[in-house]
Amino acid sequence: MKTAVVAIGGNAILMAGEEATLENQMANLRRTCAYLARMIKNGYDMVLTHGNGPQVGNVLLQNELCRYDVPAMPLEVCVAESQGQMGYMIQQAMTEAVRSEGLAKVVTCVLTRVIVDSNDPAFDCPTKPIGPYYSEEEAIELRETKGWTLVEDLRRGGYRRVVPSPEPVAIVEKSAIRRLVFGGEFQPEIVIAAGGGGIPVLVENGVYKGVEAVVDKDLAACVLACDIQEKLLILLTDVDYVYLNYGTENAIPLHNPTTEDLERFESEGHFPPGTMGPKIKAAVRFLRHGGERVIITSPGLLENALDGRAGTQIIR
């Protein structure tokens, strides 16, 4: 039995500048899911995880704008809402795609909480911008009334809330996810899990307490893959390879780097924190914690990448 944890980026669902309609998101998803369905046709089962940046931003914006009519929910509840919204869209698009390949798999979405550590230094230093832009007056009020951290965005000329982005420690629903994808006597399901990096919770006296933070989806995918003892982690993005000197005329695609190579390149500043950085961190961590193989590539190269003929391949 071949299985993988596959992470798809926000661009696979909503491209920059595109209007966040259901139609646009479904059209993008259908394109991406066609490649994933091909992989399933080729004998793989999968746990699929996804980013939620634009979508949770919109849920936050709705909560903000309507706060006098509907009580605003804290960030972790907005993440849960985005998992519902996006999980549904993805399961619909995936069902269509696997059906086109002649398969009748059930695509199941498990609402997923991710445990983070209250001692994580990220809680002292929120860095992840999220939600709408505010005026200086609004920013001052939000700091006072809600205790938010807001920073000025000089490019856009407004203030924006920043929230902590702590490291994921463990997936609460790991046993359920494992049971669904490793079928045993049953037909395995295609499982959608840990959407948007998961709903962040702290553990306090054996129960879970939601916390206003966001978890990087690639790092969450790594923890999920480790927790369910998966061996193959696939991080899909909008570039075909991991590059050195990305975006310059000296850009060099990496085909088979070692984890040591990647750590050296990272320390040399080749992988920006907001884009390739978390993927490299997730890849190295996965291979040091029981994982066997990581592929970083674009959806269009997935089939060739699985055969070892494309994409950045990192082996333990």
Add this chain to the structure above:
Amino acid sequence: MKTAVVAIGGNAILMAGEEATLENQMANLRRTCAYLARMIKNGYDMVLTHGNGPQVGNVLLQNELCRYDVPAMPLEVCVAESQGQMGYMIQQAMTEAVRSEGLAKVVTCVLTRVIVDSNDPAFDCPTKPIGPYYSEEEAIELRETKGWTLVEDLRRGGYRRVVPSPEPVAIVEKSAIRRLVFGGEFQPEIVIAAGGGGIPVLVENGVYKGVEAVVDKDLAACVLACDIQEKLLILLTDVDYVYLNYGTENAIPLHNPTTEDLERFESEGHFPPGTMGPKIKAAVRFLRHGGERVIITSPGLLENALDGRAGTQIIR
């Protein structure tokens, strides 16, 4: 192994007139979940399903009010969002409650689609009011631009959208839910599923197409229970018993009615369509399709009801 499908009403989560804050909803849920945890302590595993009336209404309202800033999602996507939001709240409250009973069960929420039939007569005759109130001018515009059906609510003096409430036919994720709650070699999970009656979808050429409708949560609970071959269905509400002449001085609680009794009383008009009617219909249908026992009572009487000492008990 003892298991049950348990449906909790909207009142268990948000009481009429209460502000829909996270705190209020968690406080209500903690009360209800304490009774459910007691049942789990007494040896039951469960699939928990829930209403979503006020919550999906608020998501719709947010979508409406912010429609110029964030593209409004159709109703079925709002239902999916409410499953995410409420599934998270319920799993958090249930985890606390089972922990208080000294148990360490994982509470897992499965996003759930429910198949409805495009030939269901409900699609020709939308009756379920949903979302905010509109002025006459707005109502006319919405009829023209969106094709909605809006009806005047004379009590409140405004117009409201009505949507179809078709009969649930089958639960798409039934195999996943069954696998999680009937553990086999694994420890079973407490599963939250079919929230708000499920995300309604039509089947077209083997794929699912979302449809703007809402499904009654008690009928969805019945179909869910049948689909996973559950034998015990528990419908919790804010009254202790099913009553004849409810709300009058001649009110008579029903202790052990037969399905034939219930059908006769229903034809005599004892069970209003919006409240007890769907529960009675769900109970009768469940017992005619493989179910063995239905309990209709309030959360506070659950423990006694399971011992047969309280609540309305209906046996096949």
